[in-house]
Amino acid sequence: MNSAVTAILEPLQVADAADLQWQAQCDVLVIGWGAAGACAALQARAEGADVLVADRFTGGGASARSGGVVYAGGGTRHQQAAGFDDSPEAMFDYLRHETQGVVSDETLWRFCRDSVANLQWLESHGVPFAHQMPPGGKTSYPPDGAFLYYSGNELVPAYTGQRAAAPRGHRTVGKGQCGAVLYSHLQAACLRAGVRPLPQSAARRLVLDGQGRVIGAELWRLPPGSQVACKHARLAARAERLQNFMPGYCERLRRRLSALEHKHARPWLVRAVHGVVLSTGGFIFNRELIKAHAPAFRRNFKVGATGCDGSGLRLGLSVGAASDRLQRVSAWRFINPPYSWHKGIVVNRAGERFCNEEVYGATLGQPLMEEQGGQAWLVLDAPLRKQALREALFGGYWWFQALPALVLMLLGARKGKSLQQLAQATGMGAQSLRQALLANNAAARGQAPDPFGKSAAGRQVLEQGPFYACDISVGNPIFPLGALTLGGLRVDEGSGAVVDCDGQAIGGLFAAGRTALGIPSHLYISGLSLADCVFSGRRAGAAVVHGARLNTDCEVGS
Structure with a gap:
């Protein structure tokens, strides 16, 4: 395994939770504090759960490095203010063409039906959106001052469908790439709500009881407030900041980060009474996984954050979870x-x-x-x-x-x-x-x-x-061709519970965001991943509290 990625160990199996000495206990443990993890934590907290959220770094992940675009339609107030009469039916017709059955029609419809409410939910936690549209024609990312745009293929005749096209890319209000703005509001909302953070704590393995239920996780935690932790944070920030300009140098920084963790991190067992949510993003920075599942994309510029090394995926696989579409990679050639x-x-x-x-x-x-x-x-x-x-x-x-x-x-x-x-x-x-x-x-x-x-x-x-x-080839250094992974763990589409190869839920284990198979897992359009972080994060956060039950009205995976 590439030494720059999080080492994942075989699960720890015990007959009973009382057999272990736990360093911390909570109702819900969320592993990965990006947008999906933050949404899961906020929803679980709203359901009355005591929530711990652990992150290998200090939170944000690929969400904080994104453009802060949330794909939302069906008649948001910003669409209406811009003069567009969108509907959930029109959004569904369009996305059905883009997603190509990666989730069931029932799940896609629920995503479209809940789109307005999910955007309002983000706004209720402080994330600002607006209705101003960019001048001129099609763009890969709107200029400052423009916050609503056609972020996919809505205007392409072959994709539009029978209903009128509408702009559904809702860019977070801010300057520059606004993912950091969006995430800062979600992180602040988590802290206000009483979510307890465990930064610089990488999950290395899950803990199972005698019935095979996930009852917690073993984190490897850097000493809080130590010089090592401060150095780790500085190196991580530098790797994220310079990735677009010096990818080779940043890869060396990632190896230094891993070396610090191996030398100084110590095991920290966390008991999760209701369950664990995996939300660590994709695996574009895991060379071995890319080589095994999507070798054609090894030369692409990596879109994501250092934590996108497949740790959540590998944690799920370690306890018998099924995965799907790991070969699906979104390659971005914007012209x-x-x-x-x-x-x-x-x-x-x-x-x-x-x-x-x-x-x-x-x-x-x-x-x-x-x-x-x-x-x-x-x-x-x-x-x-x-x-x-x-x-x-x-x-x-x-x-x-x-x-x-x-x-x-x-x-x-x-x-x-x-x-x-x-x-x-x-x-x-x-x-x-x-x-x-x-x-x-x-x-x-x-x-x-x-x-x-x-x-x-x-x-x-x-x-x-x-x-x-x-x-415009992949190997042109002056015109990089970016890529991010789309596949992940198979989940029950009604709850976000991780399932095994027989489609049976693994007790106490849930997944959200790009760790899980979801709405954007066939082909990406701008804003769909963050929108799915909200949709799947809230779904998992609610289900882990109330107990996972397979939804017989909805297909499991695809």
Whole structure:
């Protein structure tokens, strides 16, 4: 196992809870204090439970590093203020296409039906949202001052469905990437509610009683307030802060963190009377798991936090839990902004077009990685490149949107006065590239339908040389292709109880967020993961208090 990840041990089995000397006791133990863990803890506390929440670091995880976008619809007050008449039915119709049966229709409907209430619940805990929308066209993340936007494929004709599209990406009000703002409110709400935190306490194994029920966990805890704990916090913060710029250096920092934990952490047994909720995120930072389940994604830029090493998944597996969709990874190849980029064509190494360029970044990244080996070009002609350069310079985009686009077009593009020369410069097949461009141009002129369903507004004739090919492949260091894992532990969809391979609930064990199979586990769209953190976190927090009972009206997993 990679030394930078949390070491997970075989479960500790005892005949009776009284046989152990526990260092702490609670009704509910939540392992992982990101958004899902915070929501589970808040809900369990609201149900009257005494709640302990443990985290390998100090809380936040991938949620705090996110854009703070919550996918919500069905008629939120912010949608209404922006002039949109959305409904749970319209949201369900759209998401049914995106989720492709990863959860049952009943669960998806409940997610859509409860969407307005869950957003209001977040607001009741201090998380602010607003209705202002971004100017201009499609964007991967809205600029400051804009907080409601189309965060998926809602405007793409093939995805819209029979009902009117509506913006459902609710960005937390703040400046910059707002995940830290959203999480700070959830963390503060936990503390106000009386949730007891155990920071810098990594769960290494679960504890089972004689009937196989999870009755607690063994945490490995750094000495609170010690110099070692302070150093650990500094290194962790540095690894998170610099991950986007120095991933190799940050990997070395993670190994140092692990070494500190192995040397200085001590076991701390926590008794959980009602049960344990696993909410430690995904496993993008676990090389061995990626190699075993999704080897095609080993070269991708890692989207997440240091704690996304699959510790919750591995804890569940250690007690016989079933997992699913571990091979599903969301690869993010955004080609907007610049807005006009999607009017070019994306082709593979042979020069063949293979996708609708106006789709959401993860919808484009999936075939790029899984069907094209991570290799592709974005082809522009001279007028379109000029337009895209102007947008990148003066469009008011974020630096992380504009700068890579400028570098790619100015320094990283291959150029050819003709298509023949561009094919020679890139190694593409000249005839394949020519046919792809001719089909695009015929569709742009209205002479034929677009082969991949691109909307009329997204089409543009590409015929004025020189032509340019921008390398949007996974290995391009100036244009990283990010990825995060989507699969997880199988759970009962009515309660969030973790189930075994026979679909039977494992007593006392629940999972939420990206540790569990859930709404975003087929294909990601912006805001869906945080929305699922609220949905699945609250579900698990309530069920662990009242006792897990398999919901016979709902399928278990998929």
